[in-house]
Amino acid sequence: MPKENQYSHISSNARLRNTTAMILAGGKGTRLKELTSNIAKPAVSFGGKFKIIDFTLSNCINSGIRRVGVLTQYMAHDLISHIQSGWQSSYSALGEGVYIIPAQQRVGENWYRGTADALYQNLDLIKRVDHTERVLILGGDHIYKMDYSRMINFHVESGADVTVACIQKPIKQASEFGVMGLNEDGDIINFVEKPANPTPMPNNEDKALISMGIYIFNVDVLDAELRQALDDPNYKHDFGHNIILPYWPKED
Structure with a gap:
């Protein structure tokens, strides 16, 4: 955890271009009980037409991260529809955009068995993206505001x-x-x-x-x-x- 003066307040375009964000959005969210009986927790409504996942997606876009994968699994229809209608007017020709990545059993017969397994099953997709040097791993069911570019700058400058x-x-x-x-x-x-x-x-x-x-x-x-x-x-x-x-x- 860096001291405040170790952060770079000016984001580097090159660092951001070489970072791919992966949002974990496939969990059941059992602690919300009835609210997630038919939809994934990231798709739960917040403030009218918005969804919980909009916080993380907004953080990514406002931080300058233009390549975002959303890993879905449990009750994903509403979540996918929301992302398709609100977040996919992007720059696909440049390899940028918000991409929905459903569970596909890419490395065996199992669906995602946890957060690490979700990333493991999609390692080939991550490594396929040109110039990806680092992966920013995020939850799709958290409510907060954050500039990820400051964290990315610190990560690079510290050699971590x-x-x-x-x-x-x-x-x-x-x-x-x-x-x-x-x-x-x-x-x-x-x-x-x-x-x-x-x-x-x-x-x-x-x-x-x-x-x-x-x-x-x-x-x-x-x-x-x-x-x-x-x-x-x-x-x-x-x-x-x-x-x-x-x-x-x-x-x-």
């Missing part, structure tokens, strides 16, 4: 393989989330999913840094990590447990 966006939470609430541990330079030194004793921020023992589920991976690193995870007998096909977590030591 993986960058994770975080927010601050009171230390007493942090046990319900994935918690990042930092050193004094702002580098991630550990990541623990729902720890009993959350690691506090270096400069504030009353707060912890919580993963937002927003990741940037260099393509070659994402490819290697997803393929390596398949060898783990306890693989749950989940980014938090199986891809991000192994990068740093688990809590004793």
